[in-house]
Amino acid sequence: MRRLRLEGWCRTVAGLAGLLLLSWLCYRYWPDRSAGALALGFLLITIFAPFLGSRWLSRRRTELVMPHLARMAGLDYLSDGREYVEALPRPFLPITSVMVVQDRLGQRVGNRSVEMAEVRLCTQHKDLGDLFEGIVFSCELLRGMPHFFIVDTRETEKKWYDHPSMDTGQFQLWRRLAGPDDRSYGVWLEPGQGEDPALLPVIDVLLHPQRWIDRETSLFSAHCDGQKLHIALTTRRDLLRLGGLMATDSSIKRAVLEAMQALSVPSQMMSAVMEAEGKALEARQLR
Incomplete structure (x- = not known):
């Protein structure tokens, strides 16, 4: 070092x-x-x-x-995750050619694959700020999860200086829900999709990431096709980053300890997914 x-x-x-x-x-x-x-x-x-x-x-x-x-921590580490992000379904993240992907992590939980990466998406106009900055998480699901797409409503509203950062495609708006910190989220369903009793209990889990991740964050979007769940969370700093030129040995040790805590994020998010699966099963049994 x-x-x-x-x-x-x-x-x-x-x-x-x-x-x-x-x-x-x-x-x-x-x-x-x-x-x-x-x-x-x-x-x-x-x-x-x-x-x-x-x-x-x-x-x-x-x-x-x-x-x-x-x-x-039982994870696989891949520093370059651009291919992973480019393969994510649409709509899920804003579409842009200016993309920075770092610290891709992978894990097997039973017979399921779990992946996470730090992502930053920008516009061509730097003065307009970032379209998204945070972590993206993907995991395989048990059978029976509802199909949906949920996103912060600010991302689908038309802006005077540009197109909406998110294109919902053929999805149709089903309902608007209030989230934490005065945020509003739109729930989008596929055309002809009937109301699923498991939908609201699952979304309620996803709307409150502070319950299952020990850091300041908020839900940006989530996409579920019944087989895989993709979650995008906004964060204000790098999860996995060590010091630069002025870093001392003690500051590097602190950064390593913080990095070890950050490496628990995939398991924390997987716990939330399992909680959502349990609520989906319970809602269908009570119907």
């Missing part, structure tokens, strides 16, 4: 030296340029070079450490 930190500092210092040399050469051979422009260039260099070096070091640490931590 110390060797990796040294490499990160060497890359940063080398980048700073190279950029400063380039700036000096420009000033040397084009003296008519103002000194203010050169000073601004120096300022930008000193800000962005350490930032990029820190990001590189943080990512390298994560790639080296997380596979070992994942195995200790």
Whole structure:
């Protein structure tokens, strides 16, 4: 780890030296340029070079450490999960070409496969913000789960500057439900789909992720086709990330402990899925 930190500092210092040399050469051979422009260039260099070096070091640490931590937690770790996200059903996440997928995790729970990844989806216009940032979870289901698509209503409303971030396709709006933190969710069903007594009990479990995940999060969307359930949760920070250039040994140890806690998220979400399956079975038996 110390060797990796040294490499990160060497890359940063080398980048700073190279950029400063380039700036000096420009000033040397084009003296008519103002000194203010050169000073601004120096300022930008000193800000962005350490930032990029820190990001590189943080990512390298994560790639080296997380596979070992994942195995200790009984998970498979794959750093690149773009293919997994691109294969998700539509509608589920906003469609965009600007996608960052990190820290894909996989697990077998009995005879079921479970997957999770950190995802960030952006527009081409950076000033409009992110379309989605958080974790995406997928798992196989027992037979008998209802079909549905639920999403934050703000994602399906038409915006003056763009199209809605979510296209519901052939799905038809069935009902609007109130969620936590004054959020509103639309429940969408397939054309001709009858009302299922298991639908509302299952959705009630999904609307409150704080009950089963020990971190600040909220439901973005969920899609169920009866065989697989896909859940997207918004989060405000990376679940699995180690420190950068200024990280100390103690801060790295704290980050490792936090990462181990984050690795429990798939099992916590699987517990919620099993609770939803139990409520679906109970609702049908009471009918």
